[in-house]
Amino acid sequence: MSAPAVLAGLLDFRRLDLLAAEDSALHRLDARAKLVVALAFVVCVTSFGRYAVAPLLPYFVFPIAVAAAARLPAARLSRQVALLLPFALLIALPNPLFDREVLLRVGGVGIAGGWISLVSILLRALLAAAAALTLVAVTGFPAICGALERLGMPRQLAVQLLFLYRYLAVLGEEALRMTTARELRGGGRPLSLRLYATLVGRLLLRTWDRAGRIHLAMCARGFVGDFRSGERSRFGRREIIYVAGWCGLFLLLRTQDPTHRLGAALLRLFQ
Amino acid sequence: MHMADALLSPAVGATMWAAAAVAVGHCSRRIRSEDDERRVPLMGVLGAFLFAAQMINFAIPGTGSSGHLGGGLLLAILLGPHAALLVMASVLIVQALFFADGGLLALGCNIVNLGFFPAFVGYPLYRRLAGSAPGAARSGIAVVVAALLSLQLGALAVVLETVASGISALPFGTFVLFMLPIHLAIGVVEGVVTAAVVSFVRAARPGMLPSVAPSGGPVTGVALAFLAAALALGGVGAWGASKDPDGLEWSIARITGATGPDAPQTAVHAALGRFQQQAALLPDYGFRRPDGAAAPTPEGQGAPGDGASGDRLGTSVAGVVGGAITLLLALLVGLVLRRQARRA
């Protein structure tokens, strides 16, 4: 199962990266604005208590609106987000086991707190994943690195990230070639530890040599230990509006409990 | 073993972000002062290498399951601890962004759990055990022991972070008893794989591995960073304890040997509770028991049984109906925006 996993990983990476190459008003925003909003989003979502379910639902407006406004392929992104559900379920499953106190009765059936918090964890996982993926899809990785750097991340790490991004596909493909060759002979089973170590060792040596060649190429073009970057996008009015708008909405949703008010009003209407 | 956003509270997440930022800052300064420009592409490509290596699974002997490399210790052995932490951080950032692995808020936790421990605890231990010119066997054992320790610490940190956050209902003791043995096994596998790769490299290219750590062993800066991280963890734990009375408190009670659950719940917790109320960015929302202290909220229609507490939980029928409506509204907003974006 390893070559397909490598392949799938590379494909996901590539698809997401391609989306960032599109153009929309959101794409053109300064990356810092989008990064800050995504972080604020995750902080708000995770700030709810263990049993919050309904209050989390309005937060879906953020990834949905971003995906729509930036013309992202909603179906594909949702699928990628949904693929994380099994893992989320795994980490949420202890809750119904350990938290059996009945917190809610619906028509005489008691629902234990653990089940409620399980749903809450699943929602959190979906929201957090959707925020991360839409962020990359409308910003692009290099721009995110630039934004992180301008928000105070050390240059060394920014450069490191750009290299990682650049050579992910190159080395992933190299790994893929090596594993498919093995697997064609090994019948698709995961590699034995010995084989794996040899394979990874060989990949490591090649990587090392490649790094040497890259260094030569950098020096050949005047590298003296420092990266100079060019374009400077601006944090202007649009960015301020974007950040203030979303953060305001997140806070409103966090403090005003709109779901409950809305639901109560509606129920009163029908009674 | 990635820590996930879904289990994390902002307080814990932010604390660990701060700890990770301190570690990353320290390592960056250190790398810059070493001023070895050859390192720039080397570290960069090794990040991609680790990524690729992690995508390949191997069979874990005797279990029928498969695993993948963590790699923190391997990086530290190849590059020294400072560079290793930066490379690890970059890998985790890419995983969080492109694969939603872990998440944005959990990044700090993951950098500490998977980067700091192997680089600044596991690696120094490895150096001490291996000595300056280790034979294959000694080096192998040193690697396995170091990997074991790193993973145990990482697993313990995951438990602390999770329990302190109070989203998961797993009690501290149970969680520890579950995580540590599993990571004992994972640590052995990680160690064996790392040792095998190191010995492969040593045989194929003897000059590649530094015989002495390129940037010295554990130094004061590192110790300070570790202390900061430990303090951060402790602080977070205390904070969490005040938040989630069942999990940590229970285990603290056990650890401290206190008989009654109210023993540790005295002055410290009262103070922490007050502090939390003052310092918390947002009022806490979902306490388990209203304890009568909950402010009376508008009675949720048609929510029998737990009545008021159901409202507080936001899980009353009214809440669910309202939630469903807002979700529909969100979708509607999406549709409208999409149509507009098409037209533009």
Added chain:
Amino acid sequence: MNPPVVEARGLTHVYDDGTVALQDVSFRIAAGESVAIIGANGAGKSTLLLHLNGHLTPTRGDVRIGQTPLTRQTLPSIRRSVGLVFQDPDDQLFMPTVYDDVAFGPRNQGLAEEEVGRRVQEALERVGVWSVRAKPPYRLSGGEKKRVAIAGVLAMAPDILVMDEPTSGLDPHARRQLIGLLADFGHTRIFTSHDLDMVLDLCPRTIVLFAGAVKADGPTRDIFADAALLAQCRLERPLALQACPRCGRTQD
């Protein structure tokens, strides 16, 4: 300023592990010349190229670019005038986008961003890939990567272009196009290659290396006509010069 000549005198290189990669290599290449350096795998071609812009320092002998001997002080100016294009473009295109990659050299020269932009556009247009400037390198075809790598060097406005195996790994069409492109350059050009048909098209002069030593240096046609020499140096005559199996004639 005249484009400088390239001169090697008694150049010998011994790697750390004791491998003697170059042995008493001497040649002189005049401004505007286009010269091929050929030889079997391990003959020392890449090692020689790495001396031309100071990545390796001679164990014995020396290298001069124009009047300037290669020393630590002259290194930056030498690297500006000798543009080196590496064999695997993935090693050379290390920046996240094509534009940034081509801009890497000019930015390191400390040029203003406006001038950098002008240089980048000029270079990318010169090699015909301005349209892919926003792409990350991993989404380029092999031919495009090669062109971008060349653009990255052109943007530094070198006098001398040095290329290691320019046509390796390209499909026939991309190879043909690249040869057409290289033929149009007015720079002093030095290529290494296994692709002797390309050498025949681009380089009037050829230097043959064998086991680190110069085996022959002269007009390409003469060298390719010497079957014994080629066989001894483990090289094959280019297809264009091989007798047609039907009629027994060569191409011209």
